[in-house]
Amino acid sequence: MVTLGDYLIVSGILFTIGFAGVMVRRNIIIILMALELMLNAANLSLVAFSRFHVDPSGAPNYNSQVFVFFVITVAAAEVAVGLAIVVALFRLRQTTHVEDITSLKF
């Protein structure tokens, strides 16, 4: 039987993969994708808890599913703005490599 912990462990591994991607990769677009992975890991654990917390009438707790809906919406907005910034940056510098963008470095 599948337990709550199984879903939480999968969610944790997914979050770690996304985190490792943000730390290791040096391409801005890949970093954005790894951020998406991390958001999805959080969504997975939210949905798992929603299914786990069944109220007396026998329905899952829909509050967290509404929250997942909000997270997905904000992630979509964030990706739109982030990719627009990447395009503007690419026009300016012809690169998407974070180590080439060090103007703010002291």
Next chain:
Amino acid sequence: MMLVFGVAVVINRNPVASALSLVVSFLALAALFMSLDAYFIGIIQVLVYAGAIMVLFLFIIMLLDLRAEELRKINWVASAGGLAVALALMVQIFAVIGRFSLAKQTFPSLARSTSDDVHRIGLLLFDNYNLPFQIIGVVILVATIGAVMLSRRETR
């Protein structure tokens, strides 16, 4: 399978291959949502993530014409440091879950298998969460205008 493709996202050198493995990973995640009886969230996941967001990513990758990164010297020290931090995080997550007594319980059964969760989520969304819903609408509007402003070519 989701985890395998999630790893593929991070280790692929070619951004297009990386984005396509992200699509597969999201589809597998949608299947996991369905297995948790969250059909609405699963469908939204397929439509918004695997559909819209990934098309946006692929479009930008093709627009910028990114080829596989020329074999740049990998900064091994930084990579090893990043991996070490990530591994430490994973160990901590496992320790917390291992201590969490509820995590060993199986899921309680639902009252009925037929799902009207779109109805229920819609009621909740327009009832309890009406103000956040409107704020989200404004956020999306601002993001759209911001994206257009940022990607507009300078004209003067």
